[in-house]
Amino acid sequence: MGRQPTLYSFADIHSDLAPNLRKYVLEAQNEAFKRHGVFRFAVSGGSLPKTLAKALLPPSNGTEEDKVDFSRWEIFYADERCVPLDHEDSNHKLVQEEWLNKIPKDMAQPKVYPISMDNLHDAQETADDYERKLVSVFAARDSVRVPLFDLILLGCGPDGHTCSLFPDHALLREHDAWILAITDSPKSPAKRITLSLPIVVAAAKIGFVATGGGKKDVLKMIFETEDGSKLPCGLVNEGGGEKVSWFCDKEATDGVSFPRRSSLI
Ligand SMILES: O=C(O)[C@H](O)[C@@H](O)[C@H](O)[C@H](O)COP(=O)(O)O
Numbered sequence: 519m520g521r522q523p524t525l526y527s528f529a530d531i532h533s534d535l536a537p538n539l540r541k542y543v544l545e546a547q548n549e550a551f552k553r554h555g556v557f558r559f560a561v562s563g564g565s566l567p568k569t570l571a572k573a574l575l576p577p578s579n580g581t582e583e584d585k586v587d588f589s590r591w592e593i594f595y596a597d598e599r600c601v602p603l604d605h606e607d608s609n610h611k612l613v614q615e616e617w618l619n620k621i622p623k624d625m626a627q628p629k630v631y632p633i634s635m636d637n638l639h640d641a642q643e644t645a646d647d648y649e650r651k652l653v654s655v656f657a658a659r660d661s662v663r664v665p666l667f668d669l670i671l672l673g674c675g676p677d678g679h680t681c682s683l684f685p686d687h688a689l690l691r692e693h694d695a696w697i698l699a700i701t702d703s704p705k706s707p708a709k710r711i712t713l714s715l716p717i718v719v720a721a722a723k724i725g726f727v728a729t730g731g732g733k734k735d736v737l738k739m740i741f742e743t744e745d746g747s748k749l750p751c752g753l754v755n756e757g758g759g760e761k762v763s764w765f766c767d768k769e770a771t772d773g774v775s776f777p778r779r780s781s782l783i
Pocket of ligand 1: 562563564565566597598599609672673674675676679680681682705727728
């Protein structure tokens with residue numbers, strides 16, 4: 519049981535899921551500050567940036583635990599689409615528009631590491647370039663052999679994909695590279711860059727945010743079936759165990775019998 523992820527189910531995104539997600543992210547931030555003075559955080563696209571903005575943009579309640587100190591945040595991407603960074607399909611553009619650009623200008627700003635799209639036609643070179651970037655940022659500080667993110671926040675696709683790791687794809691068996699290129703993604707656009715599964719499960723904490731009735735079938739599958747445990751989200755559950763938390767609403771967990779919690783506050 520100790521190796522199981524935690525599944526939270528909230529009544530409402532705005533008044534319930536968002537404040538709990540805030541608490542979770544800030545706990546991860548505070549633990550990371552104690553460990554090494556910075557907070558290294560990776561984020562993906564989809565509906566997540568909007569929910570993250572709901573969680574993190576409201577002002578602090580004044581307590582030390584609730585203080586967001588962006589001056590010590592380093593933000594990375596869990597996955598990106600191979601399009602220019604100002605293209606409407608770009609995860610970086612989405613994260614900027616939904617969240618980062620809304621951080622009040624009189625607050626310290628986080629350091630953001632977008633996946634450079636200077637070499638749009640060569641996805642592998644783009645992946646290698648981001649891996650070199652991670653080597654320089656992480657290894658310089660901690661002399662680590664793998665990048666240990668303090669927190670990675672992910673979405674869950676209706677097919678069970680996460681990051682740009684898709685069901686049954688050969689990239690799920692990649693164990694050496696940190697950053698992977700996919701050129702045949704079943705979800706458009708076909709060319710994408712993604713963290714590899716071993717890097718995701720190495721993180722100190724891994725959070726999923728999955729909301730809406732469109733997620734209930736895949737959540738039932740992930741939490742309750744053998745086949746679901748082999749989907750990319752199921753593999754993160756298996757590899758990350760108790761480091762994994764799911765932030766869902768009641769529509770997404772409708773009919774899921776895996777034990778649920780309704781608050782971490
Ligand atoms: O680039 C992408 O396509 C996203 O990063 C992708 O992995 C997303 O997180 C899931 O598809 C869930 O998306 P929703 O939260 O919008 O369902």
